Amino acid sequence: xxxxxxxxxHSQLRLSIMSLLISVKEADFSFLKEKTTATAGNLSVQxxxxxxxxxxxxxxxxxxxxxxxxxxxxxxxxKAFEDYVESIQAYIKKN
Amino acid sequence: xxxxxxxxxxxxxxxxxxxxxxxxxxxxxxxxxxxxxGWLVFVASIGQYILILMDKEWNxxxxxxxxxxxxxxxxxxxxxxxxxxxxxxxxESLKYTWIAFGAAMLIIMFFNSMELFQVLPxxxxxxxxxxxxxxxxxxxKPLIFGGIFCWICAIAGFEIQNIYQLxxxxxxxxxxxxxxxxxxxxxxxK
Numbered sequence: 001x002x003x004x005x006x007x008x009x010h011s012q013l014r015l016s017i018m019s020l021l022i023s024v025k026e027a028d029f030s031f032l033k034e035k036t037t038a039t040a041g042n043l044s045v046q047x048x049x050x051x052x053x054x055x056x057x058x059x060x061x062x063x064x065x066x067x068x069x070x071x072x073x074x075x076x077x078x079k080a081f082e083d084y085v086e087s088i089q090a091y092i093k094k095n
Numbered sequence: 096x097x098x099x100x101x102x103x104x105x106x107x108x109x110x111x112x113x114x115x116x117x118x119x120x121x122x123x124x125x126x127x128x129x130x131x132x133g134w135l136v137f138v139a140s141i142g143q144y145i146l147i148l149m150d151k152e153w154n155x156x157x158x159x160x161x162x163x164x165x166x167x168x169x170x171x172x173x174x175x176x177x178x179x180x181x182x183x184x185x186x187e188s189l190k191y192t193w194i195a196f197g198a199a200m201l202i203i204m205f206f207n208s209m210e211l212f213q214v215l216p217x218x219x220x221x222x223x224x225x226x227x228x229x230x231x232x233x234x235x236k237p238l239i240f241g242g243i244f245c246w247i248c249a250i251a252g253f254e255i256q257n258i259y260q261l262x263x264x265x266x267x268x269x270x271x272x273x274x275x276x277x278x279x280x281x282x283x284x285k
Contacts, residue, residue: 011102015102019115023118025187
């Protein structure tokens with residue numbers, strides 16, 4: 001029923017991450033964790049999957065000797081997100 | 096949050112909507128900077144007024160508080176930026192508003208050939224602009240009203256070009272920065 005939907009975005013957590021990153025310019029890991037209420041491990045895995053597809057860019061920095069991860073959405077990610085929303089809207093209109 | 100749960104289209108839309116709303120409502124402007132500048136300018140303008148009344152030629156010395164304020168702002172902003180990497184469109188527009196304000200202030204302060212009592216109302220106009228835009232960006236009415244208040248003070252300042260203008264400036268920052276700053280602080284604690 002969802003044959004046109006991007007499988008990478010059609011997942012609860014990855015869609016949540018992308019929706020958050022669409023709304024902000026850049027978000028750190030703790031922000032994403034707080035808003036999605038996901039576990040750090042799961043969040044980390046899903047972020048990596050989105051980064052592998054070039055939907056987001058991961059920036060790693062150091063703060064007080066602790067690594068800090070922040071993410072931002074890429075142009076490819078914005079396009080994929082827009083296409084995903086369009087597909088859902090098209091499906092709703094059809095029904 | 097589970098990962099591979101099969102989503103319906105309604106669930107997808109709900110997630111998108113919830114997350115976008117969550118990110119949007121997370122914007123909090125920092126009251127510290129508003130209060131810092133409010134009090135610095137308030138003390139400097141009242142201080143200069145008193146020193147002029149006392150016939151002190153070095154009355155302008157109080158404005159050395161401004162570079163100190165600039166330094167504190169820079170250190171504070173860098174620390175805060177390191178602590179919180181999340182940048183929303185609103186925090187970005189706030190940043191650009193105040194960079195533009197700072198640039199305009201420096202140009203007026205260092206490249207004008209006007210007298211002090213013509214410069215101060217121009218600065219109040221800029222105060223009003225920065226506050227009005229910030230209030231609009233974070234949807235916080237006291238800052239918007241603070242901005243309008245600064246513009247009214249600027250008009251009064253253009254009309255009254257004497258040392259009382261320093262008191263008008265103190266009133267402008269009291270109503271434009273200090274009061275909205277404390278209201279913002281209270282609002283952020285909620």
